[in-house]
Structure formats: C-alpha cells, structure tokens
Amino acid sequence: MSEGMTRAEEEVANKAAHFWPQGDHAVDGTRPAIEVAGAMVFAYVEGGELWVSVDLDETDSRLTREDNTVPLRVTVQGTQVFVADGLPKLV
Secondary structure, three states: OOOOOOHHHHHHHHHOOEEEOOOOOOOOOOOOEEEEOOEEEEEEEEOOEEEEEEEOOOOOOOOOOOOOEEEEEEEEOOEEEEEEEEEEOOO
16 A cells, blocks of 8 residues: 555556456456556446446555545546545455
8 A cells, every 4th residue: 555656657557548348248247447557447338327337446556545445536527526535445
C-alpha cells in the first residue's frame, strides 16, 4: 500500500489501459470492460438499461490505501455523480 501515483505513473497507467471485449456468455459470462491500473470498469446494455460496474479487486497497490480501500470518482456528461474517499477492495 502506498500514498498514490505520481503524475508520470498516472500517465503510464492511463496509456496502458486495455479493452476487454465481451466473451461468450455460455462459456465465461464476461462483459465488455476497460482495465486501468488493475481496476475493471464494465459498461454494457441489459434489460433496456445502460449498466456500469466497477471491480476494484485487482487495483494497483499504488492506488490502494492502508485500510485496503480505493478512492473513486464518477462523472456522467461531465457532472460529478459519485465520490467515495475510499471503497473497500474485496481481496
């Protein structure tokens, strides 16, 4: 656990972001996601709604605080809709 990333480390993490396409639900049940610094952000359509889900289990330790939480901020259309000083990792 550490005190966060430097600006240069943030840039490296952002440039290394990876898109994971949806898999075959009959096989693995995955949804499309973007992985950034180990965190997975899933965005998909289900039941006529747009779903967004965040999985923090593998988040880079440089973003994980001493109490095993990860700070998170969510915006929609440029408007901040959610801020958490720290959400718990499940592992």
